[in-house]
Amino acid sequence: xxxxxxxxxxxxxxxxxxxxxxxxxxxxxxxxxxxxxxxxxxxxxxxxxxxxxxxxxxxxxxxxxxxxxxxxxxxxxxxxxxxxxxxxxxxxxxxxxxxxxxxxxxxxxxxxxxxxxxxxxxxxxxxxxxxxxxxxxxxxxxxxxxxxxxxxxxxxxxxxxxxxxxxxxxxxxxxxxxxxxxxxxxxxxxxxxxxxxxxxxxxxxxxxxxxxxxxxxxxxxxxxxxxxxxxxxxxxxxxxxxxxxxxxxxxxxxxxxxxxxxxxxxxxxxxxxxxxxxxxxxxxxxxxxxxxxxx
Numbered sequence: 001x002x003x004x005x006x007x008x009x010x011x012x013x014x015x016x017x018x019x020x021x022x023x024x025x026x027x028x029x030x031x032x033x034x035x036x037x038x039x040x041x042x043x044x045x046x047x048x049x050x051x052x053x054x055x056x057x058x059x060x061x062x063x064x065x066x067x068x069x070x071x072x073x074x075x076x077x078x079x080x081x082x083x084x085x086x087x088x089x090x091x092x093x094x095x096x097x098x099x100x101x102x103x104x105x106x107x108x109x110x111x112x113x114x115x116x117x118x119x120x121x122x123x124x125x126x127x128x129x130x131x132x133x134x135x136x137x138x139x140x141x142x143x144x145x146x147x148x149x150x151x152x153x154x155x156x157x158x159x160x161x162x163x164x165x166x167x168x169x170x171x172x173x174x175x176x177x178x179x180x181x182x183x184x185x186x187x188x189x190x191x192x193x194x195x196x197x198x199x200x201x202x203x204x205x206x207x208x209x210x211x212x213x214x215x216x217x218x219x220x221x222x223x224x225x226x227x228x229x230x231x232x233x234x235x236x237x238x239x240x241x242x243x244x245x246x247x248x249x250x251x252x253x254x255x256x257x258x259x260x261x262x263x264x265x266x267x268x269x270x271x272x273x274x275x276x277x278x279x280x281x282x283x284x285x286x287x288x289x290x291x292x293x294x295x
Contacts, residue, residue: 055232058178062229062287065163065175066183069142070289073185073225076103076151081210089216096211096262100255103145103225105138105187108252123148129171136167136243139174139182142227146175177229177287184245186226189273190263191248192290193221196274196283199290200224202263209263219263224290226273231285246282248274 027035080099085091101121104110113125127148132140143164146155156164165176174182186192193202201207202221209220230245243249248270255262265272275283 058232059287061178062183062231063292065159065177066227066229066287066289067292068158069146069175069183069227070225072146072152072155073103073142073227076145076149077225079151084211084213087214087216089214092212092214092216096255099187102149103187104141105185106141106250106254107132107134107137109141120145120149120151123150131170132172133168133170135170136172136174136182136184138185138243138249140170140172142183142185143173143175145185147173177231179229179232179234181230181234182243183227183229184243184247185228186247186249186273188223188262188265189226189247190221190223190265191271191274192226193273197226197288197290204263217261217263219261221263223263226288226290228286228288230282231287233282233285244276245286246276246279246284247286248272248276 077099080095083095083098085094098118100109101111101116101118104124107128110124110128111121113122116122116125124144127144146152159175163176164173165180165182166173167176167180167182177183189200190202193200200221200223204219204221207221208215209217209222212220228245228247234245250272254265254272270277275281
């Protein structure tokens with residue numbers, strides 16, 4: 001007869017064996033809660049990183065669109081320096097008047113067809129619809145300049161379908177930023193000078209208006225067109241009336257036909273292009289062509 005060898009567990013009572021097996025088979029409630037908390041933290045960190053990446057992508061896309069627009073607009077803007085005819089004040093007013101007609105930033109600057117003196121002005125007069133609203137008129141004028149000025153006939157080929165839209169559905173298109181908001185435009189923004197701008201300085205001595213060769217306007221400093229996106233803080237607001245995007249804009253269009261000293265022009269108590277008194281910090285996350293360009 002073969003000897004009987006006891007299994008190691010046979011020396012332990014059945015009750016202890018059962019208890020041991022139950023203890024080794026699961027986790028305590030505290031352990032499960034700790035694991036859930038750790039997973040939640042890791043998930044939150046992943047989502048935060050994903051959101052940051054998405055925001056960065058939208059910022060980069062907006063910058064790319066504004067760069068393309070700046071190249072087109074500045075080619076036209078720089079062309080006016082070759083049209084200066086002399087030192088008389090009338091010449092300065094004439095060139096400024098041409099700029100207003102050929103680079104409008106509000107619908108009040110678009111003249112009736114019979115009053116237009118340039119081919120661009122006549123093209124704008126035919127383009128403007130009676131349904132045009134004042135909500136995004138700067139953005140809509142910017143699209144009109146690129147599409148109809150005649151300075152860059154094939155310019156629209158450089159823009160993708162998602163960079164163009166009609167947010168307020170008035171039949172007038174706008175260029176869109178990474179968040180789907182219209183990219184705004186101001187031809188002259190005297191209020192958007194240093195420290196707001198890295199490009200424009202309100203210094204009439206060392207930075208005098210290049211078009212004023214007289215000089216005839218002692219207060220004129222060199223200004224650059226302002227092309228700007230509202231940035232992340234306006235995400236989801238497309239179609240609202242917040243088309244100033246934190247900056248002061250003219251309520252009735254400017255300048256008038258008399259073309260006053262444009263560097264002194266203000267709408268109420270605030271210079272055009274300066275921070276909006278109703279929300280003086282909203283402009284801080286704006287993305288503009290002045291931010292990343294130097295001339």
